[in-house]
């Protein structure tokens with residue numbers, strides 16, 4: 001892996017962060033959450049699936065609410081500031097262990113582009129078996145963050161993001177998204193990506209502008 005891409009993965013020297021606008025120091029991690037963190041995140045995702053796909057009787061709802069509240073009480077004392085939690089920084093886990101990001105697996109991460117595969121789950125559904133339209137910009141936006149990192153650009157914010165919805169995006173179906181840097185112009189990085197199914201059918205494509213932050217810019 002080149003030094004440039006290594007830095008993009010967040011393993012560079014702390015001084016690198018002088019060029020990341022006003023972002024807090026934010027390091028990728030492999031195992032800060034311990035051996036059971038991936039299990040916990042996956043169980044929480046399944047609870048999100050079940051929360052929108054079950055119709056339990058009242059006594060089961062009451063017991064589930066009690067257990068959920070007990071879990072909240074267990075975790076509540078362990079809140080930490082942004083950048084110190086394993087969720088969202090665990091590069092070895094689907095969706096980097098984030099509950100917001102798509103729980104997809106990165107297959108390729110280098111300066112020529114990033115590819116990731118996974119499924120939109122039941123809790124991502126909009127209607128009639130299709131992923132909610134708002135989940136696709138999330139998928140693409142996070143991919144573009146990774147693409148600019150892998151390309152060696154400082155942390156950038158999305159200036160615009162244009163999605164073309166070409167076909168219905170099904171849930172519970174393995175899909176692939178892949179994109180790359182198309183052009184760099186000063187602070188501006190122009191990126192694009194495509195979402196396809198297993199047969200290679202184009203479901204959506206997207207192009208966006210990522211703008212490198214100025215010193216101190218949030």
Ligand SMILES: CCCCC/C=C\C/C=C\C/C=C\C/C=C\CCCC(=O)SCCNC(=O)CCNC(=O)[C@H](O)C(C)(C)COP(=O)(O)OP(=O)(O)OC[C@H]1O[C@@H](n2cnc3c(N)ncnc32)[C@H](O)[C@@H]1OP(=O)(O)O
Nearest residue numbers: 009010026027028141142145146149157158159160188211
């Ligand atoms: C988070 C880090 C995690 C790290 C974990 C470690 C490892 C993990 C690996 C990878 C991490 C992966 C992903 C996570 C990272 C990020 C992904 C998410 C990114 C986002 O989701 S971020 C949220 C949404 N995003 C915003 O919240 C932006 C709000 N906004 C602003 O903050 C300003 O708006 C800003 C800064 C964009 C620009 O403002 P500014 O004042 O600095 O600069 P200015 O306006 O001069 O623009 C400069 C040049 O861009 C052109 N330009 C700008 N906007 C344009 C537009 N819309 N259309 C056409 N051209 C545009 C101008 O025309 C000019 O071009 P020119 O120089 O040629 O005139």
